[in-house]
Amino acid sequence: MIMTAAEAQTHCMTLDGVEVQFVEGETIYDVARRYHKDIPTLCYDERLEPFGGCRMCVVQVEGMRSPVASCTMPAAPDMVVQTQTHEIDSHRKTLLELLISENREVDVDPLRGYASQELATLVDAYDARTGRFEGGQSGATRDDDDNPFILRDYDLCISCYRCVRVCAEHEGDYAISIMNRGFATQITTEFNGLLKDSSCTFCGQCVQTCPTGALGDKKAMRHTDTPGEIEKTRTICPYCGVGCAVDLMTKGETIVGLQPAMDGPANEGALCVKGQFAYDFIQHPDRLKAPMVRGDDGELHETDWDTALDRAADGLKRVLEQHGRHSVYGVASGRAPCEAAYSMQKFIRAGFGTNYIDNCSRA
């Protein structure tokens, strides 16, 4: 069976001068996070296996000559670790200076994705906008990919491989891969083609984990210039029965995008193409905005609530009088909230005194 924390062995180590406990299997980074140490990362996504690629999370371990990546180094008994020293800070700042020296831009709109602000935030925190380095530029943007969902702005890529790993480890789709090595590294798909010709399902997970905005949510980005602050409302996806938690993003009364809830109990940050990208139907011009009743001409016409309610109530009363209570039938929705279904069955049961009620689960 799966080992529980209670069954795992507990040991001690020293973290920034304080003795702390850890359980076997934890990395230095895991332990440090539990003790609220502010260790920066770029290639880290807690849903994925540690990667140790960006080297931002390095710490000083007594007895080791060079700083080590805390996300991949297992904590060991009696280890003595410093998470923040002048040398470590300077190492992190230099890394950031190097990274941004080859990116077209650092400050991207937060609508690009859930993690899109990570690089810019660290650059500010480490005061790394020094312009100390300049030169080559790695990663080539794929302007030719005309898909409506995923921007592939690889000019901003820092080769952290989070997109590749989330696609493989979290989604199990293996649609994204890596071409070339070193400075020439390029994120790509099979045969270097378009996403739609790959095994990509457009779930958007690569977009949401990208820490620089190199992968962007094209649908949300249409609202970059829409005025207003982005507000997030935690709700649940309206499609299948899995019940993925999402944050619906609005500016004023406009839906501008949607991001997965990383702590959603059913989805743990995952979404599919419908949940991620098919949210804007609610602001489609086809929405019904007023009640409608069928006129003498046989057509439906918009009207006010009073007229429509009277028409429905009068019709129901007439049927009830002429044909009895077992002549009225209610169908509740499997798409609307529980309160709608409860109200429908109560309307039929408490109103007409029958059990002539069903929902749409039989077809």
Place this chain on the structure above:
Amino acid sequence: MSNPLADMDKPTVIFCIGTNMTEAHPVAATRLKKAIANGAKLIVADPRRIGLADISDLYLPIRVGSDAALLLGMAHVIQREGLVNDVFMADRTTEGETFLEHVKQFTPEWAEGITGVPAADIEQAALWYAQAERGAIYYTLGITEHICGVDNVQSLCNLALMTGNIGREGTGINPMRGQNNIQGAGDMGALPNNYPGFQPVTDPKNQEKFEKAWGIKVDLEKGITKVTALDSCGDAIRAMIIDGENTVVTDPNRDHCEKALKSLDLLVVIDIFLTDTAKMADVVFPAAAWGEVDGTQTNTERRVQRLRKAIDPPGEAKPDWQILQMLAQRMGFQGFEHESAKDIFNEVCSLSPTYYGLDWDRIEHGEYQWPVPEKNHPGTPRLHEDGFINGRGIFKLINYRDPAEVIDDDYPVWLTTGRRLQAYHTRTQTGRSAGIDYLLPEEVLEVHPDDAAKWGLVDGEWAELASRRGKVEIKVRTTNRSPKGTVFASFSFADVPINALTGSGYDPVTQTAELKVCAVRVKPCKKGVL
């Protein structure tokens, strides 16, 4: 689901039957993929070589509608090989001996004759599932949308009961519910036989409880299902009120369904768009949509979660519950004075034993899975851990039955229907979301390349598909995902109303339509001939 979604990466053997999970429940499928990455074996039974089949260890390409034969064959092998979990059967089940005797007649060779799956593969599937440390079953409408849907589900229960693959982590019988709140709709008592919380309407105790709660006289008899109601429209049924269902497109036999709704004295529809069904109504009420209302929703693992309002509804649209409440007040009905979704949810909790320990504030973070029978109860992520609700698991003696309609000289091809990743149901929502058309612009008929050659069909050109109930024109796509002799399409596109063809029969117990099987004929055509 008997088990939580979080259990999906824990089985050692996974048996998926009648579930195209990577398309219909993609996020759940990501968890299964993790189990596979951890070394779990995947068995997939499906007429079509779906995405799950590509990542399976054993793929069983059953003929449409032959699920029960496959499952009987597997039960036979488990019995024959002595892989029955005797302790579990003795402690937790009943009728086991009769069942084990019953399955002796269903050899894998017999099952091969019906399903088309080699007997050796049926044996392998049975051995893996029975010998699994943790064996889990997942299914969807491929199991239930048959005239023998109940038999199919009970056959799966039999397998779990004879092997003890239930009531433990990483096991279970797990139906994946298709709509966001179809579980909730049933929980709320929107069923002809149950009050909220699955309390039978025929039980005098329940009748008394609801008479007292609502201050009315209740019906002592069960109601009728929607299927029966549609059959009685214009006759016994004279008025219908439908909330958020595009009945004429989703239900089988469109012609029959349209005639039924047209024959009503009054049709009232509550919806967010003027759907094909709303277009037939006498009164249409505009509902507030997802993102515009507060409320609750219950998922496939029985998790009760909060929906929250982010923006105002357009124009004069209102939440469904408010519309029903206003109409109830016009009718002079009592008990419709709620001020909020919270009020209604709390009333539900007071009346439903499964939600009794919950209230609006308690489900703020969605950590509870029902049943939550009392306050301070932690919820029940995993059912049947300490025992079955009704005492013992009962084995059912199932026999194989042919589908309502089988292929013949006039209609020699099997049609099966289902879902596609990028479309949801009748596309009232996904079809109105920008960009989806880029991925899925139109419906196609999936045909095996050899069949296409035999029938004179050409990939990208048109075919006429006809059943005993109707005809549609549809573009052809040749693919090895379809087995020879079986074609596939979804019902998502209004211009290819595939449910004009379906509707050959219904399960006698649940009255679920056999949407997964009908007999058709296919011939090439020029578009616009019909």
